[in-house]
Amino acid sequence: MDITELHEIAKQERDRRKPTQIRCCTAAGCLSSGSAAVRDGLEAAVQQTGLEAEVKVCSVGCMRFCGRGPLVEVDPSSTLYEQVTPDDAPSIIAALKGGTATATKGDPNHPFLTRQMPIVLENSGKIDPERIEEYIAAGGYEPLYHVLTEMTPTEVIEEVTKSGLRGRGGGGYPTGLKWATVAKMPPGQKYVICNADEGDPGAFMDRSVLESDPHRVLEGMAIAGYAIGADRGFIYIRAEYPLAIKHLQKAIQQAKKYELLGSQIFGSGFDFKVDIRIGAGAFVCGEETALMHSIQGERGIPRPRPPYPAESGLWGCPTLINNVETYANIAPIIRNGGDWYASIGTEKSKGTKVFALTGKIENTGLIEVPMGTTLRQIVEEMGGGVPNGGKVKGVQTGGPSGGCIPAAFFDTPVDYESLQKLGTMMGSGGMIVMDEETSMVEIAQFYMEFCRDESCGKCIPCRAGTVQLHALLNKIVNRQATQKDLEQLEALCYMVKEMSLCGLGQTAPNPVLSTLKYFKQEYLELLQSPVEDNGKVTVSQSS
Amino acid sequence: MSVKTLKIDGIDVAIAEDATILQAAREAGVPIPTLCHLDGVTDIGACRLCMVEIAGTPRLFPACVTQVAEGMEVSTNTPKLQDYRRMVVELLFAEGNHVCSFCVANGNCELQDVAIEVGMDHSRFPYRFPDRQVDISHPLFGIDHNRCILCTRCVRVCDEIEGAHVWDVAQRGENCYIVSGLNQPWGAVDACTSCGKCVDACPTGSIFRKGETTGEKERDRNKLEFLVRAREKKEWTR
Numbered sequence A: 001m002d003i004t005e006l007h008e009i010a011k012q013e014r015d016r017r018k019p020t021q022i023r024c025c026t027a028a029g030c031l032s033s034g035s036a037a038v039r040d041g042l043e044a045a046v047q048q049t050g051l052e053a054e055v056k057v058c059s060v061g062c063m064r065f066c067g068r069g070p071l072v073e074v075d076p077s078s079t080l081y082e083q084v085t086p087d088d089a090p091s092i093i094a095a096l097k098g099g100t101a102t103a104t105k106g107d108p109n110h111p112f113l114t115r116q117m118p119i120v121l122e123n124s125g126k127i128d129p130e131r132i133e134e135y136i137a138a139g140g141y142e143p144l145y146h147v148l149t150e151m152t153p154t155e156v157i158e159e160v161t162k163s164g165l166r167g168r169g170g171g172g173y174p175t176g177l178k179w180a181t182v183a184k185m186p187p188g189q190k191y192v193i194c195n196a197d198e199g200d201p202g203a204f205m206d207r208s209v210l211e212s213d214p215h216r217v218l219e220g221m222a223i224a225g226y227a228i229g230a231d232r233g234f235i236y237i238r239a240e241y242p243l244a245i246k247h248l249q250k251a252i253q254q255a256k257k258y259e260l261l262g263s264q265i266f267g268s269g270f271d272f273k274v275d276i277r278i279g280a281g282a283f284v285c286g287e288e289t290a291l292m293h294s295i296q297g298e299r300g301i302p303r304p305r306p307p308y309p310a311e312s313g314l315w316g317c318p319t320l321i322n323n324v325e326t327y328a329n330i331a332p333i334i335r336n337g338g339d340w341y342a343s344i345g346t347e348k349s350k351g352t353k354v355f356a357l358t359g360k361i362e363n364t365g366l367i368e369v370p371m372g373t374t375l376r377q378i379v380e381e382m383g384g385g386v387p388n389g390g391k392v393k394g395v396q397t398g399g400p401s402g403g404c405i406p407a408a409f410f411d412t413p414v415d416y417e418s419l420q421k422l423g424t425m426m427g428s429g430g431m432i433v434m435d436e437e438t439s440m441v442e443i444a445q446f447y448m449e450f451c452r453d454e455s456c457g458k459c460i461p462c463r464a465g466t467v468q469l470h471a472l473l474n475k476i477v478n479r480q481a482t483q484k485d486l487e488q489l490e491a492l493c494y495m496v497k498e499m500s501l502c503g504l505g506q507t508a509p510n511p512v513l514s515t516l517k518y519f520k521q522e523y524l525e526l527l528q529s530p531v532e533d534n535g536k537v538t539v540s541q542s543s
Numbered sequence B: 001m002s003v004k005t006l007k008i009d010g011i012d013v014a015i016a017e018d019a020t021i022l023q024a025a026r027e028a029g030v031p032i033p034t035l036c037h038l039d040g041v042t043d044i045g046a047c048r049l050c051m052v053e054i055a056g057t058p059r060l061f062p063a064c065v066t067q068v069a070e071g072m073e074v075s076t077n078t079p080k081l082q083d084y085r086r087m088v089v090e091l092l093f094a095e096g097n098h099v100c101s102f103c104v105a106n107g108n109c110e111l112q113d114v115a116i117e118v119g120m121d122h123s124r125f126p127y128r129f130p131d132r133q134v135d136i137s138h139p140l141f142g143i144d145h146n147r148c149i150l151c152t153r154c155v156r157v158c159d160e161i162e163g164a165h166v167w168d169v170a171q172r173g174e175n176c177y178i179v180s181g182l183n184q185p186w187g188a189v190d191a192c193t194s195c196g197k198c199v200d201a202c203p204t205g206s207i208f209r210k211g212e213t214t215g216e217k218e219r220d221r222n223k224l225e226f227l228v229r230a231r232e233k234k235e236w237t238r
Helices: A003-015 A028-032 A035-048 A086-096 A132-137 A142-150 A153-163 A175-184 A205-212 A214-228 A242-257 A288-295 A324-328 A330-336 A338-342 A375-382 A416-421 A440-454 A460-477 A483-499 A503-507 A510-518 A520-525 B021-028 B079-095 B110-117 B153-162 B197-201 B222-233
Strands: A020-025 A055-060 A072-075 A079-082 A191-196 A232-238 A273-279 A319-323 A352-359 A365-370 A392-397 A403-406 A430-435 B003-008 B011-016 B051-054 B060-062 B073-075 B141-144 B167-170 B177-180 B207-209
Touching: A003 A132, A003 A142, A020 A028, A020 A035, A020 A086, A028 A035, A028 A205, A028 A242, A035 A055, A035 A086, A072 A086, A079 A086, A132 A214, A132 A242, A142 A214, A142 A330, A153 A175, A153 A214, A153 A330, A153 A338, A175 A214, A175 A319, A191 A214, A191 A288, A191 A324, A205 A214, A205 A242, A205 A324, A205 A352, A214 A232, A214 A242, A214 A273, A214 A319, A214 A324, A214 A330, A232 A242, A232 A288, A242 A273, A273 A288, A288 A319, A319 A324, A324 A330, A330 A338, A352 A375, A365 A375, A375 A392, A392 A440, A403 A510, A440 A460, A440 A503, A440 A510, A440 A520, A460 A483, A460 A503, A460 B079, A483 A503, A483 A510, A483 B079, A510 A520, B003 B021, B011 B021, B021 B073, B051 B079, B079 B110, B153 B167, B153 B197, B153 B222, B197 B207, B197 B222
Parallel strands: A020 A055, A191 A232, A191 A319, A232 A273, A352 A430, B003 B073
Antiparallel strands: A020 A072, A072 A079, A352 A365, A392 A403, A392 A430, B003 B011, B051 B060, B051 B073, B141 B207, B167 B177
8 A cells, every 4th residue: 555545545435426425324322213224214215216326325423413313414415304214214315306305404503513623523424434445535544654654753742742632531641741651661562552441421422433433543543553663552442332343343454455554554664453352341441450451361450550551561561552532633633733733722631522412401412622612612502401491400521530510610611620620520521411300419329339330349448438438328318317427428438539549449439529519418408307508618609 | 779768757768779668668667557468479559558648749659569769758657547547447347247256367367457456446337248158168278258358368379379370359349259260169179289378378267277266277477488488599498
């Protein structure tokens, strides 16, 4: 493979494109509401009307408005149809020739769509994730060519550093710095790992990226491999994502066929091979040291750090481990330059972030917004608030490691620092909206049960602490608790937070602590003899 | 090899740069409670009893796996650490079925010792009374999972010193238990050499010699050191 061949593939792909494209989302969300049948129906209708020459029905990835699936988009007219059934298919095709479609028309100018800034999701919903040719036609693998033939590894790292990109798995560690650390380790075997063990309840960003545009992640990993001097990569993905696994397997196969993965890529001296490792269902395997143990075929339990993976990772070798979304940002950064990326976002958090907007909200789905977008814009403008005119109480971010942000703080711009200041975290990008009906104590109880089930059992504060915390929360929810239980709950939270071995235990108390901070009254009302909040911590007294 | 100097509870210590805070503390004569640590096998930093404070950072560090650094100022027994350690020990007592009065290790138990050390006279957390098994299928030894604190000393000593890897951990979280072989009865595990190192390594009465009754369990802890020395220096007598 050389650049002329790559351009030739892109040209052929563009030439065979038909004047009208009917895109049908077949990512997991729409698929589960029956989009495969819709696609088949559309294809049959095209054949029946004899429009094969000018109309192509394509299976594409996520179109964002997951709550209104199955989604169908007609290009070039940009007509969006929502909740399409197979019965609607003939009328959608008829509408191309002036008929009336029976399917509900969506609003392509809805703020949910127009407020988005697709960088990670630029191809999502546009290309067929199972065809590498479409990715190449969209400019794919050109950044990799550029990197391998025109840049030194140091220059690649400089570009990533300049972009200000930070780890999208939630921690927010500067990506360029991480890459530089691994690159500076003595030469020898090194590894690149993509963490696709997305396990937070309500989070589906990484799944959507992998289902909709898997080549983007492979390309990001290859560029990372070149930058740090690694010739092998692993994608650790949870078994609960069968469609993402299928698309990844196909993508790796196709990239190998075109020699975009393998030996001497683009005729350079760079070799890169990617393998998939499938998780067995443990949430803790998203923690990097547990993840590496699991790849090595060992029990997936964390170990103390240091040494960090950059120094001693897979089989003791220096290892770079980044999240799906982080790798998905790399190709655009190389294509458009680090300065371009750094011009988006806030002072310390650059670029965009993908969120999975769910919960008690009108518009459920996937959004990609620039860092610094306020929660109000996300929840009220894009999300459309609570259905049936309810009132928003708060937003939960960061999953079981995060916390709840009350509506009073909705003007906070979303970035790593501001969320941390509010006692929660960016996390991988799950955003669950809660209305006035939601009991915050029950939310805390739910997350604690999750952590209790997912604790690996290695260290005592997490193994036994989450059990006791969950029992205390049950006691409170069942109105059997006293003021003393509440005090014990808080004290144990701090102990588990500070004494646990890995991120799971260290952050498990966060949902409790943040709801105690902002919604203490709800806890007090549930006590055996309810007491009034002494006013020390209430939402109105925001500081 | 270079040497680092540091302060532990105000006491100056000079020690090899690859030493841990725990080793430095022992050299300085500062006691730090431990349970999962066992001289001679790899440290895993799991029991969290040896957590210490280091000046200049709000985080706590496990002394057994944290390397010393020049000028480090370590506090091992602040009120916060005392409070947290006591809670850890309470959690341990509450999660298993620890009844000293009829345990083989009564009076000779590291969990008991640590409880006394941290001043735990009762658990403020409710006892969980888990339903756990006893396996006496081995001809010489038995394992009582009720008394297990999952320190994994047996796992490590069997794997790293005996090289048999009879033990490992099964399940996760509160459902974890020490598993023998491929989840077989201990007596059915061919890999077991009946060396008894796990009995000596076990801090509680969980793994015991058959026939011992309350308070009778005694360990040959020096055997580990003897074996290591025997292998390294070929001194096969003691």
